[in-house]
Amino acid sequence: MDSHDLAEATTGLASRVNNLAVLATGDDSRTLMEQQDELAELAMAAIKQDLDAESASYKSAMSALNDATQFIGDADKKISNISKGISLVTNAINAVKKVVGA
Amino acid sequence: MIRSHKPERLALLLVQRGAALVLFATLLLSGCASPPIAGYDALAKASQDIQSGSSTAYTNVEQRLRDFAIVTAPNAPLSPDTFTKLSVGKISFDISPELTFREQQMGVLVAYTTALQKLAGKDYNKDLDSSTKSLAGALAAIAPQAKAIVDIFATVVDELAKAAANRERKDALKKVMDRAQPAMEQLATLIASSNEKIAAYAEIMRDTYVRHANAWRPSYGTLARYEFDQKAADAIDGYSLISNQLTAVSNAAKKLPAAHAELRKSLDAPETPQEAIKDVFAEIQGMRGFYKGLESK
Numbered sequence: 001m002d003s004h005d006l007a008e009a010t011t012g013l014a015s016r017v018n019n020l021a022v023l024a025t026g027d028d029s030r031t032l033m034e035q036q037d038e039l040a041e042l043a044m045a046a047i048k049q050d051l052d053a054e055s056a057s058y059k060s061a062m063s064a065l066n067d068a069t070q071f072i073g074d075a076d077k078k079i080s081n082i083s084k085g086i087s088l089v090t091n092a093i094n095a096v097k098k099v100v101g102a
Numbered sequence: 103m104i105r106s107h108k109p110e111r112l113a114l115l116l117v118q119r120g121a122a123l124v125l126f127a128t129l130l131l132s133g134c135a136s137p138p139i140a141g142y143d144a145l146a147k148a149s150q151d152i153q154s155g156s157s158t159a160y161t162n163v164e165q166r167l168r169d170f171a172i173v174t175a176p177n178a179p180l181s182p183d184t185f186t187k188l189s190v191g192k193i194s195f196d197i198s199p200e201l202t203f204r205e206q207q208m209g210v211l212v213a214y215t216t217a218l219q220k221l222a223g224k225d226y227n228k229d230l231d232s233s234t235k236s237l238a239g240a241l242a243a244i245a246p247q248a249k250a251i252v253d254i255f256a257t258v259v260d261e262l263a264k265a266a267a268n269r270e271r272k273d274a275l276k277k278v279m280d281r282a283q284p285a286m287e288q289l290a291t292l293i294a295s296s297n298e299k300i301a302a303y304a305e306i307m308r309d310t311y312v313r314h315a316n317a318w319r320p321s322y323g324t325l326a327r328y329e330f331d332q333k334a335a336d337a338i339d340g341y342s343l344i345s346n347q348l349t350a351v352s353n354a355a356k357k358l359p360a361a362h363a364e365l366r367k368s369l370d371a372p373e374t375p376q377e378a379i380k381d382v383f384a385e386i387q388g389m390r391g392f393y394k395g396l397e398s399k
Contacts, residue, residue, distance in 0.1 A: 044195035051200040064285035075274030086233035093240040
């Protein structure tokens, strides 16, 4: 049974205890109420563990998106280099200009 | 023997030699229409909305968690940690760290779609304009008599550079979006799966609240009953809004991969209709309604 099934089973049990608590009075009622609270907390703890179990999958998806974001940064630099290339040609022309004395 | 060239002949030679290359390259680069920028803007905005919608719902879950601690406080003297100890025995049921983790992951999604948006919409032409003007200036200085030819040459270089930048941009977008598509699909499934669990968690808190409220509810026909029920109605509404908000976020997130795939497709087929992103925004409209409701609680 995984933590998801455990959470559902615990919630189901809490619901049945509730049916019992409705019929009870006095100390029995109070005890059943406390047991229901404990069952609710256990079900919530099971959901927490279930969420934790997903973390590895999240990290894998996010790692792929982080790589993609990095790639975009690299592409941006590459495209900007076209402009730099033109500037370098301009510099070369200016250098030649000095040599030929234009 | 190396022939010497006069400056104006040098400029003319540059133009002649470059002409064939320019023609060939222009043909190669034809058809490089700009990417659909509005689509990328919408994708980034949708991701931000999904992140903010999730944050609002998570914050409300955390606030209800405190209420839960108060409602279920044991029949024992108060201690400093009575309302902060969220554990049953040694087992914690505090999902705040799990919610924080998910918020951080949403930040990665937003960073990715924002980077896509910037790459698709960045004005590389501004830099190129400045570079080609400098180039034209340099050439004109070499060959002032051939100004008309130099101007044409600079214009062609400018157009060519812009086409090259656009092609590079499209190639980069294609590569990165192909790479990210599986992650987008995995993420949408994870968000929906997590939200279902978080909604179940909130439901347990709601049921616990209702159970306790029934035990304390004042007698029928009294002012105390009326006032109590007003507070109870607000509290129960708050739980329902969390659940609805999480469902709306999941629905929007589930449609995000299709919108991403559609944008990618439009890079090859610009006539591709942008329908999926409209679907995402239809879900987000619903989410905003719940968002307002949660903020007023």
